[in-house]
Amino acid sequence: xxxxxxxxxLATPPKxxxxxxxxxxxxxxxxxxxxxxxxxxxxxxxxxxxxxEGKLSQRQFQGWVANRLAYQRVVPRKDAxxxxxxxxxxxxxxxxxxxxxxxxxxxxxxxxxxxIRLGVSLGVPREEMEDERxxxxxxxxxxxxxVTFCRTKPWVEAVASSLTELFAPKIHQQRIEAFPRYYPxxxxxxxxxxxxxxxxxxxxxxxxxxxxxxxxxxxxxxxRAFEALAFKLDMLWAMIDSIHNAYSE
Amino acid sequence: xxxxxxxxxLATPPKxxxxxxxxxxxxxxxxxxxxxxxxxxxxxxxxxxxxxEGKLSQRQFQGWVANRLAYQRVVPRKDAxxxxxxxxxxxxxxxxxxxxxxxxxxxxxxxxxxxIRLGVSLGVPREEMEDERxxxxxxxxxxxxxVTFCRTKPWVEAVASSLTELFAPKIHQQRIEAFPRYYPxxxxxxxxxxxxxxxxxxxxxxxxxxxxxxxxxxxxxxxRAFEALAFKLDMLWAMIDSIHNAYSE
Numbered sequence: 001x002x003x004x005x006x007x008x009x010l011a012t013p014p015k016x017x018x019x020x021x022x023x024x025x026x027x028x029x030x031x032x033x034x035x036x037x038x039x040x041x042x043x044x045x046x047x048x049x050x051x052x053e054g055k056l057s058q059r060q061f062q063g064w065v066a067n068r069l070a071y072q073r074v075v076p077r078k079d080a081x082x083x084x085x086x087x088x089x090x091x092x093x094x095x096x097x098x099x100x101x102x103x104x105x106x107x108x109x110x111x112x113x114x115x116i117r118l119g120v121s122l123g124v125p126r127e128e129m130e131d132e133r134x135x136x137x138x139x140x141x142x143x144x145x146x147v148t149f150c151r152t153k154p155w156v157e158a159v160a161s162s163l164t165e166l167f168a169p170k171i172h173q174q175r176i177e178a179f180p181r182y183y184p185x186x187x188x189x190x191x192x193x194x195x196x197x198x199x200x201x202x203x204x205x206x207x208x209x210x211x212x213x214x215x216x217x218x219x220x221x222x223x224r225a226f227e228a229l230a231f232k233l234d235m236l237w238a239m240i241d242s243i244h245n246a247y248s249e
Numbered sequence: 250x251x252x253x254x255x256x257x258x259l260a261t262p263p264k265x266x267x268x269x270x271x272x273x274x275x276x277x278x279x280x281x282x283x284x285x286x287x288x289x290x291x292x293x294x295x296x297x298x299x300x301x302e303g304k305l306s307q308r309q310f311q312g313w314v315a316n317r318l319a320y321q322r323v324v325p326r327k328d329a330x331x332x333x334x335x336x337x338x339x340x341x342x343x344x345x346x347x348x349x350x351x352x353x354x355x356x357x358x359x360x361x362x363x364x365i366r367l368g369v370s371l372g373v374p375r376e377e378m379e380d381e382r383x384x385x386x387x388x389x390x391x392x393x394x395x396v397t398f399c400r401t402k403p404w405v406e407a408v409a410s411s412l413t414e415l416f417a418p419k420i421h422q423q424r425i426e427a428f429p430r431y432y433p434x435x436x437x438x439x440x441x442x443x444x445x446x447x448x449x450x451x452x453x454x455x456x457x458x459x460x461x462x463x464x465x466x467x468x469x470x471x472x473r474a475f476e477a478l479a480f481k482l483d484m485l486w487a488m489i490d491s492i493h494n495a496y497s498e
Contacts, residue, residue: 076332083326083332084329084330085326087326089325089361093352096349099341099345100345102338103342104338104342105342106342151400
């Protein structure tokens with residue numbers, strides 16, 4: 001599934017192939033078609049390839065972790081935007097857990113806090129993580145575009161955009177394996193965020209996928225689900241690309 | 250604090266008096282000024298006066314309970330809109346509880362379900378509550394305007410709009426007292442929703458008030474808090490007025 005990253009397209013993400021639908025896909029086919037977008041996931045981006053090959057400098061790691069916090073921080077806001085557009089209390093009850101995962105249940109808990117601790121582990125002082133002084137304007141706008149997407153699109157499309165989680169377990173596992181192997185200066189506790197996501201992401205994607213399978217049963221709605229996933233893939237790619245370009249060595 | 254409802258203004262709500270600020274109010278003065286808007290709370294509306302005087306027919310009660318469900322159902326969506334605009338995880342963690350209160354933690358729990366049961370207690374079949382066949386278009390649009398307000402205004406103003414909760418304990422207590430006294434056909438279990446709100450509303454208003462006191466420390470922001478509260482008072486009044494007019498006898 002690894003896309004070839006020839007020089008000809010180093011600057012633009014590998015485009016997913018949209019299935020041409022003449023009739024609606026069944027639930028299993030729909031899942032397969034969504035999974036076929038994996039070649040556009042930002043795990044394929046050169047910055048991540050450098051990361052998993054042990055070739056990132058500490059400065060690059062620090063630029064990455066400080067910038068990615070802007071994304072972590074918009075995640076509960078985009079999830080709340082989905083709740084705000086969703087009329088089904090049963091869906092809301094389950095979706096709410098994502099906000100709790102990121103915000104935690106008390107100060108000092110939750111995914112955002114774990115990401116800040118990851119930054120501290122990588123050598124960025126907590127204060128410099130929290131005040132976002134290292135966050136590139138491009139990254140901030142790109143992250144905010146995700147909230148806007150979820151606020152303004154029908155909630156099922158916003159849910160479909162979350163399905164990049166289909167590809168996330170691999171990226172978390174790669175980090176858990178590569179960090180101790182190639183970057184001995186990174187303490188083990190730095191991996192807590194990725195360990196927590198290994199549990200949360202499969203549960204989230206199961207719920208998100210079930211929603212899309214239930215609500216997207218026509219050619220038109222399935223097409224919109226593909227477009228939503230493509231938007232999110234572009235968004236993630238744009239974010240890592242901005243970080244990569246700002247911290248190239 | 251009861252406003253005089255002369256015939257001259259039966260059709261428009263009693264206007265709150267906006268304080269003229271030359272300098273910002275202290276926290277306690279701000280609370281007092283917000284509380285001074287109580288004369289515009291929809292407890293003052295003729296429909297509620299009839300309710301507490303034992304003068305509503307069962308049909309009027311049924312029209313009220315079926316229509317008010319549209320409002321109950323937008324409440325978690327407006328709270329999610331506030332979360333979506335709020336950058337502070339500590340505020341989000343506490344505000345999230347409001348969504349849980351309304352949606353519950355499982356099917357058959359939470360404030361929306363209690364309201365549906367209230368409707369059933371008042372003689373509206375569950376199916377007719379749930380499919381909203383009795384909801385007036387005006388009530389639907391008025392309720393949706395609350396979500397729009399919370400989605401589009403700065404989150405602190407949206408929080409200020411929630412401060413009609415300052416006046417809510419009285420309305421819940423009045424219902425708990427008036428229903429058994431004047432309407433013996435209403436079963437005791439119908440009061441469960443109001444009993445739950447007697448616990449939840451004071452906790453909510455404490456949190457909401459603290460946010461407004463912390464974030465509104467200038468003349469301009471305090472003025473906007475008053476305007477937000479006035480919007481919400483208008484919204485609630487418009488809702489009960491629509492119900493009253495549709496079910497007048």
